[in-house]
Amino acid sequence: MKISYLFLIILLFGGCATKTLPPIKKYTIDENIKKVNLHISNCKSIKVEFPKSNDEIFSKNIIYQKGLEKNSYYFSKWYETPNDMLYKYILSLLQKNRICKTILPEDFNGNTKFILSMDILDFVQKFYSDKSYVEVRVLFYIKDKNDNIISQKLFNETAKCSSNNAIGAVKAFNEALKKLMQDFTIWLDETSVL
16 A cells, blocks of 8 residues: 555646746847947047946846746846847947047056946836836946046837736847937947046
8 A cells, every 4th residue: 555655646747747837038238339429539549348237137047027026037038138238339439430530448457548438227127017118227327537527428219018027028128228329339439528
């Protein structure tokens, strides 16, 4: 009798052990950058610092918020952290649009005339009843070689998700970032410090 119970238990738990989970889907932002006509001509060099954020954003989790509760999708992740993706995006944007004669990454040890820093304050999908939106908030600031802030601006973009899931969020993040980067480029062009 004990053997038949043991056999039944093994059969029940054995079926659970063979169940496979779906693979994790990894997403990235669209780095297709348009060239913009800019008027900057005097900027000789700028160094781009790696974006700062809190630990929640500095992860590969796609974060969503319902009310006061924040969670992340189980089977959908970013390919890289938002910090990594934004850093590469900004470097490409500056180089493609020739913002300065020389655009340098953070690990460059020499002196530059300007330093571009950024703080990612929000990178989240927010649910409101049956709709969801993504919100991207980034504070950009330009510092001189002595680390004095000479100009700063907060950019805040929202975009409606086409669906209330991770793929809808990723599409909306791309839309919001495209608009945010356009506004950021215009701000850089109009700032009198460069």
